[in-house]
Amino acid sequence: MRVLALASMRVNAYARSQRALGPLLGTLVLLGIAHAGGKASPAQAYGFSAALLFAVFAWQTKLILDTEPDEQRMIARVGIGSAAKEVQAGLIAAVASGVPIMLVGIVAPLALRALDLQRTSLAAAIGLGLLVHVLAVLAGAGVGALASRAVVPEAGWAALILVGVPVLVIVLGSRTSPIAHLLVPQFFGLAKLGPGDAGGAAALSAHALVWAAVLLGAYAFLRRTRP
Numbered sequence: 001m002r003v004l005a006l007a008s009m010r011v012n013a014y015a016r017s018q019r020a021l022g023p024l025l026g027t028l029v030l031l032g033i034a035h036a037g038g039k040a041s042p043a044q045a046y047g048f049s050a051a052l053l054f055a056v057f058a059w060q061t062k063l064i065l066d067t068e069p070d071e072q073r074m075i076a077r078v079g080i081g082s083a084a085k086e087v088q089a090g091l092i093a094a095v096a097s098g099v100p101i102m103l104v105g106i107v108a109p110l111a112l113r114a115l116d117l118q119r120t121s122l123a124a125a126i127g128l129g130l131l132v133h134v135l136a137v138l139a140g141a142g143v144g145a146l147a148s149r150a151v152v153p154e155a156g157w158a159a160l161i162l163v164g165v166p167v168l169v170i171v172l173g174s175r176t177s178p179i180a181h182l183l184v185p186q187f188f189g190l191a192k193l194g195p196g197d198a199g200g201a202a203a204l205s206a207h208a209l210v211w212a213a214v215l216l217g218a219y220a221f222l223r224r225t226r227p
Helices: 002-016 021-034 042-067 070-080 083-111 122-146 155-172 178-183 188-192 198-223
Strands: none
Touching: 002 042, 002 070, 002 083, 021 042, 021 083, 042 083, 042 122, 042 155, 070 083, 083 122, 083 198, 122 155, 122 198
């Protein structure tokens, strides 16, 4: 309950600071551009959307983790009685804040009539969109957390992480390469899957989950010594 209460407090502080407007506006612009080219299959539309919003999720995670002053964050750690719980509260807040943008990403191609549903059902398309955007939220949260002020106090290095990793996702993730599979979550890989390719979708999902787990684990490890 303490973890959830601290996470809720951080979400409220983030919303009241109006920092949430930047990622939201960026989301609307990116999705408008992404779906302006006409209809595409759900795998193509949602794979491209997730790859673009991955950068927004990372940016938003850094914003929400940096909203709280350093002194207040240290007080919260003492008050909650555990460094691990304080870190958990921050990550829960970051993921929860990504839900509204994730929903916008799922609804946008429907609202813009950019989904080609001739070879699949609407329910299956929405399910795929939900899956790929959840993966993007988790992976983006890992990148944004590693760029947060508690881990990287230098603004230049933090900006390099926030810009560099999404660029790798877009540049390398759209290519077939062993290096790409090691370095980035394969959101673009969905566009190359045929209808009903459950095995390929499962492999790509597992890759993105492992990628997110490594980043989030690295953040939790670093925060043990960096309050």
